[in-house]
Amino acid sequence: SAVISQKPSRDICQRGTSLTIQCQVDSQVTMMFWYRQQPGQSLTLIATANQGSEATYESGFVIDKFPISRPNLTFSTLTVSNMSPEDSSIYLCSVGLVAGADTQYFGPGTRLTVL
Amino acid sequence: QKEVEQNSGPLSVPEGAIASLNCTYSDRGSQSFFWYRQYSGKSPELIMFIYSNGDKEDGRFTAQLNKASQYVSLLIRDSQPSDSATYLCAVSTGNQFYFGTGTSLTVIP
Numbered sequence: 370s371a372v373i374s375q376k377p378s379r380d381i382c383q384r385g386t387s388l389t390i391q392c393q394v395d396s397q398v399t400m401m402f403w404y405r406q407q408p409g410q411s412l413t414l415i416a417t418a419n420q421g422s423e424a425t426y427e428s429g430f431v432i433d434k435f436p437i438s439r440p441n442l443t444f445s446t447l448t449v450s451n452m453s454p455e456d457s458s459i460y461l462c463s464v465g466l467v468a469g470a471d472t473q474y475f476g477p478g479t480r481l482t483v484l
Numbered sequence: 485q486k487e488v489e490q491n492s493g494p495l496s497v498p499e500g501a502i503a504s505l506n507c508t509y510s511d512r513g514s515q516s517f518f519w520y521r522q523y524s525g526k527s528p529e530l531i532m533f534i535y536s537n538g539d540k541e542d543g544r545f546t547a548q549l550n551k552a553s554q555y556v557s558l559l560i561r562d563s564q565p566s567d568s569a570t571y572l573c574a575v576s577t578g579n580q581f582y583f584g585t586g587t588s589l590t591v592i593p
Contacts, residue, residue, distance in 0.1 A: 370530075410585070411572065411583045411584060411585040411586055412528070412572070412583045414581070459527075461527055461528075471515070471516040471518075471533075471576040471578070471581065472516075472518065472530065472533055473518075473530075473574075473581065474530060475520075475527040475528050475529070476527060477526070477527050478526075478527045
């Protein structure tokens with residue numbers, strides 16, 4: 370597996386502001402993903418972060434709201450823009466180590482509360 | 485119909501018993517199957533994966549896959565209080581990765 374870190378681990382933000390979450394991996398990985406987990410719910414895939422190109426978003430998620438960067442094979446950021454209380458959630462970064470292999474490993478998550 | 489279905493529980497078992505967690509999936513083309521454990525307030529941790537029909541054992545954990553019935557299960561032998569967590573079933577079709585809603589397991593000392 371890989372060691373995955375996320376920053377910040379938690380934050381409390383005001384409505385209308387934006388927060389950028391960082392995901393750092395200790396080794397180069399092929400695939401990086403961003404998920405959201407709302408309280409008591411399962412995981413919802415927001416997007417696949419593609420190195421060197423635009424992220425691939427799932428239905429219901431748009432780039433203007435959740436811009437994603439992936440400048441290299443070890444790092445990605447997710448920004449939650451123009452936040453509302455409905456964005457309060459845990460945001461998780463996950464990685465796939467090998468192209469074509471499915472196994473995903475998760476970072477520790479970022480707990481976001483929007484007031 | 486959801487792609488992956490799990491009984492949300494809660495499932496309670498006494499310490500030392502076998503806990504049985506079940507998962508069904510809808511896409512017959514699914515190729516890979518995973519079990520994650522998630523402690524409260526923590527992120528999911530991969531504990532097992534299985535690709536082929538039959539059983540796969542790892543320590544106290546056994547994953548069972550039946551593709552004909554579109555069914556995957558996780559058995560935890562000699563359950564310990566530290567096994568108390570939510571267990572997420574995940575299924576990959578090769579193009580998409582789907583998570584179930586999870587089953588909450590409580591092991592009673």
